Amino acid sequence: MLQLLEFTSDNIIATKADNQLKAGDYEKLHPIVHNILTNGKKVRWYLEVARFDQWSDDKFLQCISHAEDFEKICCVGANEDDKRIVSLLKPFKNAQIRFYPIKNKGEAKIWLKE
Numbered sequence: 001m002l003q004l005l006e007f008t009s010d011n012i013i014a015t016k017a018d019n020q021l022k023a024g025d026y027e028k029l030h031p032i033v034h035n036i037l038t039n040g041k042k043v044r045w046y047l048e049v050a051r052f053d054q055w056s057d058d059k060f061l062q063c064i065s066h067a068e069d070f071e072k073i074c075c076v077g078a079n080e081d082d083k084r085i086v087s088l089l090k091p092f093k094n095a096q097i098r099f100y101p102i103k104n105k106g107e108a109k110i111w112l113k114e
Contacts, residue, residue, distance in 0.1 A: 001017070001018050001019060001020075001021075001022075001025065002015050002016070002017050002021055002025035002026075002028060002029070003015065003016050003018075004028065004032075005046070005048070007046060007109065008032070010036075010041070011036045011039075011041040011042060011043060011044055011071075012044045012045075012046060012112060012113070013029060013032050013033070013036075013043060013044070013045050013046065014046040014048075015029070015045070015046065015047055015048065016047075016048040016049075016050060017047060017048070017049050017050065018050040026064055030065065033065075033066050033069070034066075037066060037069055042069055042070065042071035043066070043069055043070045043071060044070070044071055044072045044073075044074075044112050044113075045070060045072070045073045045074070045095075046074050046076070046108065046109065046112055047073065047074065047075050047076070047085070048075075048076040048077075048102075048105065049075065049076065049077045049078060049082045049085060050078060064091055067091040067092050067093070067094075068093070068094050069094075070092045070094065070095040071094070071095060071096070072095055072096045072097075072098075072111075072112055073089060073092055073095045073096070073097045073098075074097075074098055074100065074108045074109075074111060074112045075089075075097070075098070075099045075100070076099075076100045076101075076102055076104075076105045076108050077099060077100075077101065077102060078102050079101075080101075082099075083099045085099075086098075086099050098111060
């Protein structure tokens with residue numbers, strides 16, 4: 001499940017994922033992505049992972065459109081095992097992608113805004 005966080009603003013989409021991400025989760029993001037692109041900006045995505053098990057049948061990744069319009073993706077994980085999520089973000093080939101431990105999420109937000 002994916003929930004939007006208050007940190008979402010301008011061209012930053014801030015989310016928190018718990019457990020599996022499904023195709024319906026991206027449907028929540030798509031209108032926000034479209035709005036950012038309409039305003040002539042690139043998308044920056046903050047993805048905090050509370051407990052990441054897996055993408056659900058890769059449907060989340062299959063339904064992603066505008067992947068080439070993501071500029072930065074910041075993954076923040078509760079533990080080192082969550083770092084594997086970075087390898088699953090291959091469709092975002094134009095984006096700079098970084099992983100931060102949860103204790104450094106402040107640094108992650110600063111990097112995303114730079």
